[in-house]
Amino acid sequence: MARAGLTAERVTRAAADLADEVGFENITLTALARGFGVKDASLYSHVKNLQELRLGIAMLAAGELADRIGAAVAGRAGKDALIAFARAYREFALERPGRYAATQARIDPALLATSEGYRRNIESTYAMLRAYGLDEPDLTDAGRLLRSVFHGFAVLEGNGGFGHVRRPSESFDRAVEALHVALMNWPD
Amino acid sequence: MARAGLTAERVTRAAADLADEVGFENITLTALARGFGVKDASLYSHVKNLQELRLGIAMLAAGELADRIGAAVAGRAGKDALIAFARAYREFALERPGRYAATQARIDPALLATSEGYRRNIESTYAMLRAYGLDEPDLTDAGRLLRSVFHGFAVLEGNGGFGHVRRPSESFDRAVEALHVALMNWPD
DNA sequence: GCAAATACCTAGAGGCTCTAGGAAGCGCGG
DNA sequence: CCGCGCTTCCTAGAGCCTCTAGGTATTTGC
Numbered sequence: 001m002a003r004a005g006l007t008a009e010r011v012t013r014a015a016a017d018l019a020d021e022v023g024f025e026n027i028t029l030t031a032l033a034r035g036f037g038v039k040d041a042s043l044y045s046h047v048k049n050l051q052e053l054r055l056g057i058a059m060l061a062a063g064e065l066a067d068r069i070g071a072a073v074a075g076r077a078g079k080d081a082l083i084a085f086a087r088a089y090r091e092f093a094l095e096r097p098g099r100y101a102a103t104q105a106r107i108d109p110a111l112l113a114t115s116e117g118y119r120r121n122i123e124s125t126y127a128m129l130r131a132y133g134l135d136e137p138d139l140t141d142a143g144r145l146l147r148s149v150f151h152g153f154a155v156l157e158g159n160g161g162f163g164h165v166r167r168p169s170e171s172f173d174r175a176v177e178a179l180h181v182a183l184m185n186w187p188d
Numbered sequence: 189m190a191r192a193g194l195t196a197e198r199v200t201r202a203a204a205d206l207a208d209e210v211g212f213e214n215i216t217l218t219a220l221a222r223g224f225g226v227k228d229a230s231l232y233s234h235v236k237n238l239q240e241l242r243l244g245i246a247m248l249a250a251g252e253l254a255d256r257i258g259a260a261v262a263g264r265a266g267k268d269a270l271i272a273f274a275r276a277y278r279e280f281a282l283e284r285p286g287r288y289a290a291t292q293a294r295i296d297p298a299l300l301a302t303s304e305g306y307r308r309n310i311e312s313t314y315a316m317l318r319a320y321g322l323d324e325p326d327l328t329d330a331g332r333l334l335r336s337v338f339h340g341f342a343v344l345e346g347n348g349g350f351g352h353v354r355r356p357s358e359s360f361d362r363a364v365e366a367l368h369v370a371l372m373n374w375p376d
Numbered sequence: 377g378c379a380a381a382t383a384c385c386t387a388g389a390g391g392c393t394c395t396a397g398g399a400a401g402c403g404c405g406g
Numbered sequence: 407c408c409g410c411g412c413t414t415c416c417t418a419g420a421g422c423c424t425c426t427a428g429g430t431a432t433t434t435g436c
Contacts, residue, residue: 003383003432025213030423042384044425106347113351140354141362144341147349148363149333152340156332159294166328174329175336177375182366185373191401191414218392229394230415238393378436385430392423399416406408 004036008046011036012056019057019098024105027098029053058107061099062117065092069124079180081128086150086176093154100158104151132183142183149175192224196234199224200244207245207286212293215286217241246295249287250305253280257312267368269316274338274364281342288346292339320371330371337363 014035019027029050033040047053072088073081093100103118112118125143134142153175155161157168202223207215217238221228235241260276261269281288291306300306310331317330341363343349345356 006383028423029425038383039385040423041386041425045383050424104343104347104349109348109351137354137358138362140352141359142366144344144350144356144359145337145363145366147344148337148340150336150340151344152336152338153332155292155343156335156339159292160297161292161335162332163297163300164328166325168332170325171329171332174326174375175333178330178333178370181373181375182370185369187362187365187369194414216392217394226414227416228392229417232394233414379434380436381432381434383430383432385428387427387429389426390424393421395420396418397416398418399414401414402412404410404412406410 004038006036006038006042006046008056011043011046012053012060015053016057016060016096016099016102019102020096021098024054024057024098024101027053027057054102054105055107055111057099058102058105059115059117061096061102062115062121064096064099064117065089065103066117066120066124068092069121073124073128078131081131082180082183083173083176085124085128086172086179089150090154090157090172093158097158100154104155129183132186134183134186138186138188142186145182146179149179192226192230194224194226194230194234196244199231199234200241200248203241204245204248204284204287204290207290208284209286212242212245212286212289215242215245242290242293243295243299245287246290246293247303247305249284249290250303250309252284252287252305253277253291254305254308254312256280257309261312261316266319269319270368270371271361271364273312273316274360274367277338278342278345278360281346285346288342317371320374322371322374326374326376330374333370334367337367 011032015027015032018032018035022031027050029043029047030040032053033043036043047056068088068091069085072084076084122143125146126139129139129142129146132142153168153172157172162168162171199220203215203220206220206223210219215238217231217235218228220241221231224231235244256279257273257276260272264272313331313334314327317327317334320330322330341356341360345360350356350359
């Protein structure tokens with residue numbers, strides 16, 4: 001019978017698409033196999049287990065997010081860079097919810113350190129913050145604040161947690177403005 | 189044979205405890221039943237299904253969180269109130285991770301509006317922000333920012349996302365300081 | 377064109393949710 | 407104090423999931 005032509009990468013990519021459709025924690029090897037017209041057991045030749053598949057999605061997604069942010073920030077500085085960074089981040093989270101959720105999954109720190117995508121994301125944050133004249137430990141503190149705001153907003157918006165009539169995109173832009181103010185007047 | 193004496197409330201409370209132990213999305217009716225020395229099918233007399241049980245945990249947890257925040261903020265105003273609010277929030281998320289995760293689960297907005305706990309949490313946020321002299325739509329925007337920061341920080345810290353040596357509690361206090369600055373100089 | 381590598385299969389164990397229907401403990405009125 | 411009915415808890419089982427073991431078929435590389 002004809003083969004589906006599976007590889008670890010094609011499986012991971014399809015899993016990421018599936019995650020965007022049904023949610024990161026709802027992906028299933030059985031459903032994924034169905035999409036390929038294949039039995040679920042067959043996928044275990046390409047992927048160790050569900051846990052590892054999720055890890056693969058996370059790595060893939062982190063790289064894609066880093067690409068987007070990199071492209072958005074390129075050639076910008078200061079407040080412009082902050083706004084571009086923030087919008088690119090939010091857009092990714094909204095457009096690719098499954099992939100985005102994957103990037104936030106709990107991951108073994110040792111593995112995380114070796115990940116290209118994750119490293120690049122941290123790099124670009126720090127580069128942006130240094131432009132505000134911050135040094136350690138303020139750099140770490142401000143970086144954590146930024147990640148908290150962006151991630152928190154993405155989660156709350158994604159969960160439909162903003163019931164109000166006020167458009168989330170407007171609130172988001174204001175939040176970024178407020179962050180800019182906070183970064184310009186970083187407390188000591 | 190002796191009965192376990194189950195009620196909807198005891199089941200929900202035990203489920204919340206289980207969630208704090210194993211994680212909100214890892215709770216299982218089978219495991220919960222095991223804890224009571226009972227078969228999983230028996231729980232369906234008290235709880236409609238897993239989804240409803242999760243909802244019950246969320247309602248319970250939202251009330252508990254509101255209690256803590258209410259107690260922490262009582263008698264304080266301005267920056268003091270902000271700090272007390274933030275710390276109470278973070279402590280709850282750290283001490284009761286399963287319950288906290290439950291409060292952030294996607295919930296039917298109609299049901300959410302009827303929930304005592306959720307309503308009280310929103311109330312206390314708005315009360316705090318009005319003390320900064322904010323009005324709509326700034327009130328909504330600032331509220332969303334606060335929730336984003338607190339939730340984002342809780343998630344990232346809970347996931348072990350802060351690999352750095354810098355203590356999260358210090359970063360958190362600085363973040364709250366920065367928020368205070370942003371609220372005092374809210375952009376228009 | 378043959379051997380090795382690999383893509384895919386069947387079979388099956390074990391865990392989970394949830395339904396249907398039955399039996400055992402409990403409280404109540406007589 | 408005794409049976410009646412409600413509630414609690416049970417067994418049985420269907421359906422979906424993960425993952426292992428071992429087999430067959432298709433490609434690829436020499």
